[in-house]
Amino acid sequence: MNPADRGTHRAPPILIRACALAAVAVAAIWTAQPASGQTIPDGGCGLCHAELELLRQHAPNLAEARRLVTRRADIDASAHQGMACAECHTGFGRYPHTAGPTAVTATCQSCHEEQTDPWTAGVHGVLGDDREPAAGCSACHGVHTVASAQDLVADHEEGQALSVQCVSCHEARALPAMDPHADSTRCADCHAPHRTRAVDDPESWVAPALQGETCGACHEENAEAWRVDVHGAAVLGHPLPRPGEDHADDPATSHEDDPAAGEDRGGGHAKQPVDAGAEPATCTACHGGHGVHPVEEDRLAGNSSAICEGCHSDYAGSYLDSYHGQATSLGSRAAADCAACHGSHEIYPSRDHRSWVGDERLLETCQTCHPRANASFAAFAPHVDHHDRENYPYVYWSYRLMTGLLIGVFAVFGLHTFLWLGRLTLFRGADDGHGDGSGS
Amino acid sequence: MSTTTRQEPLDAAQRGDGHFVWRFNIYHRVTHALVIVSFLLLAVTGLPLRFSCAVWSAPMIRLMGGVEMAGLLHRIGAVITFVYFGMHLAYVIRALVTSKDRMKMLWGKESMVPHPQDVLDFIAQFKWYLGRGPAPRFGRYSYMEKFDYFAVFWGVAIIGGSGLLLWFPEYFAAWLPGWAFNVATVVHADEALLATGFIFSVHFFNVHMRPHKFPLDEVMFTGRATREYMEEEHPGILDHVDRLATERPDGPQAQDHPAPPPSHTQSLIGATLGFIALAIGLMLIGMIVWAVLFC
Numbered sequence: 001m002n003p004a005d006r007g008t009h010r011a012p013p014i015l016i017r018a019c020a021l022a023a024v025a026v027a028a029i030w031t032a033q034p035a036s037g038q039t040i041p042d043g044g045c046g047l048c049h050a051e052l053e054l055l056r057q058h059a060p061n062l063a064e065a066r067r068l069v070t071r072r073a074d075i076d077a078s079a080h081q082g083m084a085c086a087e088c089h090t091g092f093g094r095y096p097h098t099a100g101p102t103a104v105t106a107t108c109q110s111c112h113e114e115q116t117d118p119w120t121a122g123v124h125g126v127l128g129d130d131r132e133p134a135a136g137c138s139a140c141h142g143v144h145t146v147a148s149a150q151d152l153v154a155d156h157e158e159g160q161a162l163s164v165q166c167v168s169c170h171e172a173r174a175l176p177a178m179d180p181h182a183d184s185t186r187c188a189d190c191h192a193p194h195r196t197r198a199v200d201d202p203e204s205w206v207a208p209a210l211q212g213e214t215c216g217a218c219h220e221e222n223a224e225a226w227r228v229d230v231h232g233a234a235v236l237g238h239p240l241p242r243p244g245e246d247h248a249d250d251p252a253t254s255h256e257d258d259p260a261a262g263e264d265r266g267g268g269h270a271k272q273p274v275d276a277g278a279e280p281a282t283c284t285a286c287h288g289g290h291g292v293h294p295v296e297e298d299r300l301a302g303n304s305s306a307i308c309e310g311c312h313s314d315y316a317g318s319y320l321d322s323y324h325g326q327a328t329s330l331g332s333r334a335a336a337d338c339a340a341c342h343g344s345h346e347i348y349p350s351r352d353h354r355s356w357v358g359d360e361r362l363l364e365t366c367q368t369c370h371p372r373a374n375a376s377f378a379a380f381a382p383h384v385d386h387h388d389r390e391n392y393p394y395v396y397w398s399y400r401l402m403t404g405l406l407i408g409v410f411a412v413f414g415l416h417t418f419l420w421l422g423r424l425t426l427f428r429g430a431d432d433g434h435g436d437g438s439g440s
Numbered sequence: 441m442s443t444t445t446r447q448e449p450l451d452a453a454q455r456g457d458g459h460f461v462w463r464f465n466i467y468h469r470v471t472h473a474l475v476i477v478s479f480l481l482l483a484v485t486g487l488p489l490r491f492s493c494a495v496w497s498a499p500m501i502r503l504m505g506g507v508e509m510a511g512l513l514h515r516i517g518a519v520i521t522f523v524y525f526g527m528h529l530a531y532v533i534r535a536l537v538t539s540k541d542r543m544k545m546l547w548g549k550e551s552m553v554p555h556p557q558d559v560l561d562f563i564a565q566f567k568w569y570l571g572r573g574p575a576p577r578f579g580r581y582s583y584m585e586k587f588d589y590f591a592v593f594w595g596v597a598i599i600g601g602s603g604l605l606l607w608f609p610e611y612f613a614a615w616l617p618g619w620a621f622n623v624a625t626v627v628h629a630d631e632a633l634l635a636t637g638f639i640f641s642v643h644f645f646n647v648h649m650r651p652h653k654f655p656l657d658e659v660m661f662t663g664r665a666t667r668e669y670m671e672e673e674h675p676g677i678l679d680h681v682d683r684l685a686t687e688r689p690d691g692p693q694a695q696d697h698p699a700p701p702p703s704h705t706q707s708l709i710g711a712t713l714g715f716i717a718l719a720i721g722l723m724l725i726g727m728i729v730w731a732v733l734f735c
Binding site for chain 1: 488489490492493497498501502506507508511565566568569570571606609610611613614616617618619620621622623625626627630631633634637638641642645646650651652
């Protein structure tokens, strides 16, 4: 295509565009936008930068030409609606552009310091070997179609959410469809929009100490309860109040100082309340992070021992030896699991008056499943250890007796059987192979 | 020992020569059938819970339709057990009351009640094993059969009693302490392990698996055995059996009296039921051993 042809072809659109430009300029002035009404938004840039074919003549290659194409409509549909090109692209001047030292593209920081500052400190702001950040503003927000936080939120339904941007890099971390968060929660809701940190960073929103805030933003009631229960207190480093005290602010009441702290109900000294090296009992420790099950089919609903045993192996062991544990491990969801008796977000040591299994509330807890239970019923030991003579003497001795009986009977009759078999086979004598002993 | 080469019948109780002798009446056989059915049902539904840690327990429970269904079947097995237990208590009391010779029921070669001769027989049996003497001459019931009988009696009382405690804990908690349920759990599980382990190994060997009996003794299904079988197994009452055969050749259908041979159909039914029960029992003992070793 020669320039003459192009001229004849292109004249009318240029005219139309010039008129449109004038109209926009007039409109801009007349409507007098107080914030940015002072300039013609694209200052004539669109004359060239809307035209791929034109740019192609001057750009070194097609890819570069494509990169330079910018549609005013895109900008006006974006969060930067009405902004002039020169507000970001300063010092370019008129065409032909003099690529001097003044020709720069202003960083987002010049306007959005509040967002870029935390971003710089976060994992995405880290500069790589190529001096490029791991994920710049445009990686998530786009360039000319720049999306506001609100837009990223609003677009969620159409699958254009911020999370889609995240998943374009973090493919393996996309939430599976069964996760109830997949429809309702953006990556940034849990991982922070700008000050995103690695999950093991103590300042990450999903770090143990901050999960109460992060998850609590939506699950307020649960987080509130967890914060003061035995798990939350351990994670957050709160002292746990002594029985009868609801406030944990007095350091003197720390259960670390409590001589009875290690004892459980019935003083099962042999059982370790928590395994050594157990991970902090955060929200995700029990519920998982990506791939949380909906509550109604949660592993936690009716089979929490599968989770709890990760840290409480002694108690899980004695539970799995009991009817409750045996039935639950074989699929029953009617038999009590850990949470049925201990609660889930309001767990306290049994010596605490708020504990579901403490003296004050144990019977009530039993009665949720066994409505006619009485005090004697509640005295049943659900975490019995038949090796513990001191605390469970009746169980210890009945176990001993039964084991003795079993061993005794099988020893005697095992011998009886094997000798008989030997007598009738290997040592089948000429005298009396029949066993009638009559010698007939 | 018989030196003939004729085909031996499958049923150990039909082997050898001589006329047939009534060994168990219809009441005994029906009760024993109820014991088999309920015992296997209880074992199949209870063992997966007892060994919930074993790999076979979860698939087995799924096969039965879940823990709740297994629990229901277990309770049905329990009800059958309580029915035959009650039936048997009534039978024993009635027999004692109406017996013309009560002493014979309680003592001697025809009695089910253990007496010192059983201890002597037990010792004699071990001596015979070691080639130090003749085999003991058992009466109508050997010490093994008496042990089996009283083991079931004791077992039903212990397992049934502890089972009731665990079935109706709220009711029993009205007059039992909390630890009673802990003890009941231990006792129920271990006594059940003893019962199943014993029946599926020792009882099966004594009655069906040992040479001269293998693969099946149908005497408890057909109710009768040959005179030669009696001579081998219960020589102690042979005089009594022979006297009855001479005195009352077509006597009543009562124990030790002469009996017609079991029909082909009766033998077939006995063999079918017997082999099904044996197969289930052997499978279960295999699973128990697996669980004890690897759990």
